[in-house]
Amino acid sequence: MNRPPLIAHVIFRLDIGGLENGLVNLINHIPEDRYRHAIVCLNGYSESFRSRINKPVEIHDMRKREGQDIGMHFRLWKLFRKLSPEIVHTRNLATLEAAVPAMLAGARIRIHGEHGFDMGDLDGTSRKHQFIRRLYSPFVSRYIPLSRHLEHYLESKIGISGKRITQIYNGVDAAKFHPEKKEDGKVVIGTVGRMQSVKDQITLVKAFIRLLEIAPQLRERVRLLIVGDGPLRKEAISMLEASNCSDLADLPGARNDVPELMRKMDLFVLPSLAEGISNTILEAMATGLPVIATKVGGNPELVEEGVTGTLVPPSDPEATAQSMLTYLAEPDLLARQSAAARRRIEEKFSLESMVRAYMKVYDEQLAAGQ
Numbered sequence: 001m002n003r004p005p006l007i008a009h010v011i012f013r014l015d016i017g018g019l020e021n022g023l024v025n026l027i028n029h030i031p032e033d034r035y036r037h038a039i040v041c042l043n044g045y046s047e048s049f050r051s052r053i054n055k056p057v058e059i060h061d062m063r064k065r066e067g068q069d070i071g072m073h074f075r076l077w078k079l080f081r082k083l084s085p086e087i088v089h090t091r092n093l094a095t096l097e098a099a100v101p102a103m104l105a106g107a108r109i110r111i112h113g114e115h116g117f118d119m120g121d122l123d124g125t126s127r128k129h130q131f132i133r134r135l136y137s138p139f140v141s142r143y144i145p146l147s148r149h150l151e152h153y154l155e156s157k158i159g160i161s162g163k164r165i166t167q168i169y170n171g172v173d174a175a176k177f178h179p180e181k182k183e184d185g186k187v188v189i190g191t192v193g194r195m196q197s198v199k200d201q202i203t204l205v206k207a208f209i210r211l212l213e214i215a216p217q218l219r220e221r222v223r224l225l226i227v228g229d230g231p232l233r234k235e236a237i238s239m240l241e242a243s244n245c246s247d248l249a250d251l252p253g254a255r256n257d258v259p260e261l262m263r264k265m266d267l268f269v270l271p272s273l274a275e276g277i278s279n280t281i282l283e284a285m286a287t288g289l290p291v292i293a294t295k296v297g298g299n300p301e302l303v304e305e306g307v308t309g310t311l312v313p314p315s316d317p318e319a320t321a322q323s324m325l326t327y328l329a330e331p332d333l334l335a336r337q338s339a340a341a342r343r344r345i346e347e348k349f350s351l352e353s354m355v356r357a358y359m360k361v362y363d364e365q366l367a368a369g370q
Contacts, residue, residue, distance in 0.1 A: 005366060006036045008085035008107070012094040014045035014059065016228075016254055017194060018279035019091055019115045022170050022354075024052050029355045035362065038083055042072070042095060048256070058083075073101050080105030087362060091115055093129060099139040108369045111361065114145040114154065116276025116297055119198040123274070124153050133158045142365055144168050144358075146277040147298030166361050169301075171354025172282035174345055179288030179338065180263040187328060188223045190265035192258055192280045193272070195230030200294075200315065203271040205236045207320035209243045215325060222328065224249040227261050262287040266334060267327050273314050275299050286345040290337035292323045302349075308341040 009027075014020055027037045037057045039045075042064040050059060060079055064072050080088065080102050088102035091113040099110045121129050137158065143165045145151040151167045154160040189208065193199045208224045226236065226249070233251060240246040255261060262268075268284035268291045275281075275297035282302065284291055291309035293299040303309040310326075312319040327334050 004032070004034055004036050005086035005362075006038060006083060007087040007089055007362065008038045008040055008080065008083055008102075010040045010042070010088060010090040010095045010098045010102075012041070012092070013043045014039060014041050015049050016046070018170075018276075020049060021279050022115075023091070024049075025171070025173065025351060026355060026358055027057060028052075028054050029351060030359060034359065038085065040076070040079065040098070042098075073097070077101035077105050080107055086366060087111060089113065093118075093132065096132065096136045096140075099136055103139050109141050109365045110139055111142045111144060111365065112140045114143065114150045114276065116146070116150070117274045119196075119273070122198070122296075124157060130157055140164075141369075142166060142361060144361065146170060147301055149298050149301065150276055166357075168354060168357040168361070169349055170277045170279055170282055171349055171351035172279070172286045172345060173351045174286045177259050177262065177283045177286035179342055182264070182266070186221055186223050187267065188225050188265045189267045189269060189324060190225035190227070190262070191269050191271070192227040192262065192283070193270075195226070195228045195232040195236065197232070198273050199228075199230075199232075200271045200273050201226055201228070201232055201236055202239070203315055203317050203320060204269050205239050205249075206317035207269070207271075207324060208249070209239070209245055210317050210321040211324050211328075212243075212245060212248075214321060215328075218328060219248060222248065225261065225265060226251045227253075227255055227258060229254040258283070259287070262289065265289055267292065267324065269320065269324070270294065270299065271314070271320065272296065278302065282345065282349050285341035285349075288338040288342045290327060290334060290341060292320060292327075304340070304344065308337055308344055 009023055039059045042062050044061050062072050062075055076098055085107055087109045088107045089111045090096055090098050092115050102110050117124050143154055143160055145154055145167050151165055155162055191204055195201050240249050268289040270281055270293040272294055277298040281291055291303050293303050294314040295311040296314055305311050310323045312323055
């Protein structure tokens with residue numbers, strides 16, 4: 001009996017994050033009789049995140065060394081020869097080099113996903129990074145950018161033909177992330193994500209402190225919830241303590257009950273410096289939360305200004321605080337945008353639509369390569 005085609009998904013590390021969450025959702029929802037999966041991690045994985053995969057999937061750790069690791073290319077070639085995947089799907093710049101050993105190992109189809117820029121190149125203007133993308137472009141069969149912004153970048157900055165690009169938005173599990181009526185009277189402003197520089201939760205902390213300076217009477221009813229762990233967590237806690245606000249904030253670290261924690265929130269804030277298509281924005285909207293997000297990357301493609309949320313400049317605590325104050329002063333605005341956010345998810349960003357779009361690309365690439 002013929003087995004379904006194998007896709008080898010190459011990522012830098014399988015751990016908590018939007019890219020990784022999207023991969024897990026994709027694998028969990030593609031029918032087992034259509035495709036098999038293997039995950040190739042350049043730099044390890046966490047067992048807790050691995051446990052979210054509900055199908056038998058092989059995970060391989062390439063144990064990449066710091067800096068240039070020429071030997072990793074040989075290890076990748078050996079692994080691809082052993083696995084014989086019909087499709088190799090790399091994601092983001094850090095894994096693009098895997099397309100070469102994949103080709104040399106006989107993988108006919110090499111797909112590359114662009115999910116967003118990192119801290120070293122927030123707006124994609126790095127000439128070095130552009131050069132690397134051009135250098136490897138002959139080894140890529142198809143590109144999948146997650147936003148129109150990234151699609152335009154590939155065409156205008158890297159020179160990739162639009163015929164080789166299929167833009168696909170992330171999808172969200174609208175059954176898992178859903179609204180729930182609250183009765184406690186408190187207004188919880190929250191965010192979810194790795195506490196690292198590119199996510200810039202420090203700006204949210206500064207905005208929360210500034211909010212209470214502008215309207216100290218809000219101390220009775222406003223709370224801050226920051227879910228996630230990382231190098232910024234200690235700094236954020238120290239700032240809140242120094243401002244006498246620690247009793248109004250909860251920073252529980254990384255959690256596995258994000259849907260439940262989001263349902264405790266009333267307003268979601270994403271202060272990141274760069275984004276592709278943010279899974280946490282989609283999850284927040286599915287939960288019925290208006291979103292204040294920075295006007296970067298693909299955020300304006302998700303947040304409809306004045307309809308489902310508000311866009312603010314990055315690294316601007318004052319603008320963020322003023323936006324938060326507007327929602328706190330207008331409960332009807334919160335309610336209207338809550339309903340609109342949920343409706344937008346159901347109409348445009350369903351998980352089912354995302355899975356169908358990826359399977360269509362895989363099917364078409366396999367058919368073209370035969």
